[in-house]
Amino acid sequence: MSSAAGIATINLTDIRSMREHRELAVKVEHTGCSTSSAQGKTGCGSGAGAGDLPPEIWEKVKNHPCYSEEAHHHYARMHVAVAPACNIQCNYCNRKYDCSNESRPGVVSERLTPEQAARKVLAVASEIPQMTVLGIAGPGDALANPTKTFETFRRVAERAPDIKLCLSTNGLALPDYVDQIQAFNVDHVTITINMVDPQVGEKIYPWIFYDHKRWRGRDAAKILTERQLEGLEMLVSKGILVKVNSVMIPGINDGHLVEVNEAVKSRGAFLHNIMPLISEAEHGTYFGLNGQRGPSAQELKLLQDRCEGEMNMMRHCRQCRADAVGLLGEDRSAEFTTEKVMAMEVRYDLARRQAYQTQVDETRAEIGAAREAELAGIAQGADDVKILIAVATKGGGKVNEHFGHAHEFQIYEASNAGAKFVGHRRVDHYCQGGYGEEDALEGVIRAINDCHAVLCSKIGGCPKGTLKEAGIDPVDSFAHEYIERSVIGYYKDYLARLDSGELTHADRGDAAIRQGAFIAA
Amino acid sequence: MAYKIVKSQCTGCGMCEPECPNKAINEKNGIFMIDPAKCTECIGHYDDAQCAACCPVDDTCIVDNSYPRYQA
Numbered sequence: 001m002s003s004a005a006g007i008a009t010i011n012l013t014d015i016r017s018m019r020e021h022r023e024l025a026v027k028v029e030h031t032g033c034s035t036s037s038a039q040g041k042t043g044c045g046s047g048a049g050a051g052d053l054p055p056e057i058w059e060k061v062k063n064h065p066c067y068s069e070e071a072h073h074h075y076a077r078m079h080v081a082v083a084p085a086c087n088i089q090c091n092y093c094n095r096k097y098d099c100s101n102e103s104r105p106g107v108v109s110e111r112l113t114p115e116q117a118a119r120k121v122l123a124v125a126s127e128i129p130q131m132t133v134l135g136i137a138g139p140g141d142a143l144a145n146p147t148k149t150f151e152t153f154r155r156v157a158e159r160a161p162d163i164k165l166c167l168s169t170n171g172l173a174l175p176d177y178v179d180q181i182q183a184f185n186v187d188h189v190t191i192t193i194n195m196v197d198p199q200v201g202e203k204i205y206p207w208i209f210y211d212h213k214r215w216r217g218r219d220a221a222k223i224l225t226e227r228q229l230e231g232l233e234m235l236v237s238k239g240i241l242v243k244v245n246s247v248m249i250p251g252i253n254d255g256h257l258v259e260v261n262e263a264v265k266s267r268g269a270f271l272h273n274i275m276p277l278i279s280e281a282e283h284g285t286y287f288g289l290n291g292q293r294g295p296s297a298q299e300l301k302l303l304q305d306r307c308e309g310e311m312n313m314m315r316h317c318r319q320c321r322a323d324a325v326g327l328l329g330e331d332r333s334a335e336f337t338t339e340k341v342m343a344m345e346v347r348y349d350l351a352r353r354q355a356y357q358t359q360v361d362e363t364r365a366e367i368g369a370a371r372e373a374e375l376a377g378i379a380q381g382a383d384d385v386k387i388l389i390a391v392a393t394k395g396g397g398k399v400n401e402h403f404g405h406a407h408e409f410q411i412y413e414a415s416n417a418g419a420k421f422v423g424h425r426r427v428d429h430y431c432q433g434g435y436g437e438e439d440a441l442e443g444v445i446r447a448i449n450d451c452h453a454v455l456c457s458k459i460g461g462c463p464k465g466t467l468k469e470a471g472i473d474p475v476d477s478f479a480h481e482y483i484e485r486s487v488i489g490y491y492k493d494y495l496a497r498l499d500s501g502e503l504t505h506a507d508r509g510d511a512a513i514r515q516g517a518f519i520a521a
Numbered sequence: 522m523a524y525k526i527v528k529s530q531c532t533g534c535g536m537c538e539p540e541c542p543n544k545a546i547n548e549k550n551g552i553f554m555i556d557p558a559k560c561t562e563c564i565g566h567y568d569d570a571q572c573a574a575c576c577p578v579d580d581t582c583i584v585d586n587s588y589p590r591y592q593a
Contacts, residue, residue, distance in 0.1 A: 085536035089577060111533075140534055147539075212540075212567045214574040 086140035118155035174231025236268035414491035523557035
């Protein structure tokens with residue numbers, strides 16, 4: 001019997017009264033994310049830098065690619081797929097389908113035992129010094145597989161104590177494992193919370209398995225939301241950083257996510273990550289088969305912007321696989337299959353890892369200085385023109401990817417406040433084959449159609465012409481420069497051209513969020 | 522009767538194994554099977570057969586009619 005059975009006798013009324021009690025404590029103690037200043041700029045979250053956070057929090061997030069947008073340019077994470085079982089069913093999830101050319105949550109190519117997983121972590125850590133974070137995110141639920149999850153953490157902590165441990169959960173079993181999470185020094189937990197209202201929840205979750213029963217409909221959603229919020233508060237009261245993931249499902253919870261945002265923010269969640277629904281019919285999910293669409297790029301951005309006044313938003317999530325390896329947006333898991341890992345000579349070189357991290361700290365300081373220097377000359381006009389700029393990068397915080405080689409573009413919003421990361425767009429080819437370069441280019445334009453310009457290290461004459469026709473300025477003059485200073489530099493030039501009358505500012509349309517199978521090759 | 526797992530449908534997630542009050546479910550090379558000699562259909566333990574209640578794929582943990590009804 002799973003250890004979840006041990007709590008079977010606690011009923012929901014008890015939980016509620018415990019929660020009310022704790023709620024008071026949390027509200028008094030919570031000092032984490034404060035919304036500061038009249039501009040609605042938040043002092044916390046994925047976009048925050050060293051100066052914005054209490055030092056002990058900054059220390060926890062600064063090298064974590066999922067918790068710090070800045071870190072995600074330099075540091076990598078890996079997931080190990082040790083947790084196949086799940087205690088709930090979501091309408092956007094179908095774990096039966098597993099195409100190796102696909103990247104989305106809940107999907108893996110191989111399942112690992114804790115022993116295999118620990119060995120894989122050490123192998124990856126010795127090959128990729130920027131790998132700082134190990135997460136257990138499924139393919140089921142980390143806490144529906146507690147023995148495997150914690151055994152993996154134990155083994156990794158023994159051999160590689162510098163690696164940060166995280167887990168991701170739907171929250172149903174969370175209150176039962178908070179003590180264990182703390183005992184294993186897991187200092188980042190992600191809870192997927194898609195609703196705080198059972199009427200919304202019943203459209204997302206057909207059933208849950210809880211207290212030896214399958215619960216359906218509103219009852220299921222009610223238990224789930226109470227357990228999620230209870231778990232969130234318990235984690236926060238222990239000083240564990242909590243990120244909340246929400247899937248944006250147009251027509252079902254899109255408006256409601258503002259309420260979810262308020263609910264999780266008031267309970268002390270550190271960061272909110274609203275992700276677009278992935279619902280291709282070929283994945284075989286309930287939503288996919290029933291034609292439920294995902295949001296457009298602008299719908300997603302508007303919702304994230306709406307919630308941002310309340311709390312800082314994570315916008316750099318790549319919705320990666322439960323066995324992903326590498327920088328966000330890159331997947332090197334094929335290099336580390338069990339077979340390959342077992343054949344590898346693993347040398348865990350802490351000194352090499354630390355040397356890399358010191359070098360990254362220096363680069364980050366340079367990036368910050370370049371950004372501030374560029375920002376210094378910016379006109380603080382009354383009418384704040386905002387434009388979106390797409391950037392092709394392969395990491396290191398630089399404009400260093402060839403336009404035609406980019407698998408994704410990072411999207412920055414430029415305004416006289418500076419350059420702000422607001423998202424990313426995958427543009428890799430569809431898994432259909434037989435389509436030529438022109439179709440690929442059309443796909444890129446659809447994905448970045450809301451941008452005024454695209455910055456890359458190099459671009460051919462042909463795509464340059466097509467982009468211009470579509471109203472997107474192709475720019476390769478910032479090649480190998482730091483991204484933020486390049487974005488600000490382009491923006492200053494854009495303002496100058498507006499002033500001179502060479503340009504008139506016009507809003508761009510919407511863009512499409514790319515779905516479907518992922519080909520990293 | 523006892524419950525059985527329809528092999529072609531099972532994803533091998535293993536959710537059922539620790540839920541079985543009779544330790545009747547075992548895995549061998551990724552294949553999960555219910556030992557009909559140990560299965561009590563959860564009678565005397567729970568209202569619902571746990572394997573069927575927690576299984577993510579419908580009609581995968583089903584009653585095996587080739588065994589007589591369990592007598593509590």
